[in-house]
Amino acid sequence: MLINCKGTLVDLSKPKVMGILNVTPDSFFDGGKHKDEAKMLAHAEKMLYERADFIDVGAYSSKPNAEFVSEKEELQRIVPVVDLLQKHFPEALISVDTFRSAVAKSCVESGAAIVNDISAGMLDDKMLETVGKLKAPYIMMHMRGTPQTMVKLTQYDDIVKEMLSYFAERINTARNFGINDIIIDPGFGFAKTLEQNYEVLNKMELFQMTGLPLLAGMSRKSMIYKLLGNTPQEALNGTTVLNTIALNKGANILRVHDVKEAKETIDIFSKMKYA
Template sequence: MFINCKGSLIDLTIPKVMGILNVTPNSFFDGGKYKNETEIVSQVEKMLTEGADFIDIGAYSSKPSAEFVSEQEEIERIVPVIELIMKHFPETLLSIDTFRSEVAKASIENGAAIINDIAAAELDDKMFEVIAKYNVPYIMMHMRGNPQTMQSLTQYDDIIKEMLFYFSEKVTKARSLGINDLIIDPGFGFAKTIDQNFEVMQKMELFNLLELPVLAGISRKSMIYKTLSITAAEALNGTTFLNTIALTKGAKILRVHDVKEAVECITLFNKISQ
């Protein structure tokens, strides 16, 4: 199971770690934490040193009821960060967390290797065209509505069945355009109640039926800290536990705020798997 990033084949047989770098003022956990070049470079260096395989940059918070950010502002936030990281760490594989095709286009042209779309082209029908044109790996997440409305759209007859149908349609369209490197993200916390999140986690191995790599993005999310009656800042232990469960269910990428712990989790999982 490989993906092609800028001409290099990345083997996902051994799970990989994607470190999160939010350059937004309002993300639920680390919003506003990285405000200048020094802080950004320091955090990226830390994640790479700890073993991150990818760095995922987001410039538009997707937390529930997140405020609107214009497309131009998102580009102006994210492109300088890409350029900065490429200057200091030119071999870094950057993933861009965006649902806008113009942001994706600008990011790829400035050195990004992967597009991570929370809406799987539902919010921008030109996204597939951009991915096909630039031939980059594409992470497709399950969500309903948009960040402002998603938490009111949690009614399902059979959530897993409906998610599998959703992804099957997306994969069919992507394949018809010649997009080869696809990754599935179940979208924990997006248009799902806490109980639904845990049901998706419990049955996550069913997404392997799609025969595509699965990304698990559960780092410090509300399904953890609300269940445990703690804060996001206290949710590292819960994150590590659920990351371990995700690995046993077949996850190939862990998207996390805390790289060192995720790398350790994978190392121990691999040891047991041998």
């Protein structure tokens, strides 16, 4: 199970870790933490030292009811960060977390390797065409509406069946635009209640029928801390538990805030799987 990242073939048959670098002031866990170049570089260096396989850079918070950010502001936030990381860590594989085609294009042209789109092309009708031309791997996530409206769009008759239908249509459309490397993200926390998140996780192995790699992004999310009655800052243990379950359900990439712990989880999981 290979993806082509700027000419480097990455084998996802052994799970990989995608470390999160938010450059937003309002992300739910680390908003405002990486305000200047020194802090961004230090955090990226720490994640790479802890064996992150990818660094996912985001400049638009997608938490529920997140504030709207203009395309111009998103570009001003994210492109310099991609340039900075490429300058200091030229071997790093950078993913850009955006649903805008212009942002994706500018970041890939600056050296990013992967486009990570929470909307699977539904919020920008040029996104799939753009990614197809860029020949970059594409992470497509399941979501309804926008970050501002998704909390009201949680009515499903059969959530997993409807998600599989959604992905079938999105994958077919992406293929028609020439996108070769596609990764599926169930979108935990996006247009889903707490109970629905756990139903999707419980049935996550069904998404393997797409034949595509799976990404699990549950790091410190409300499906953990609301269930346990604590906070995002106290949700690392719960994150590790859910990441372990996701690996057992077929996850190929764990998107996390805490790289060291995720890599250790994969190391132990792999030892048990292949012992």
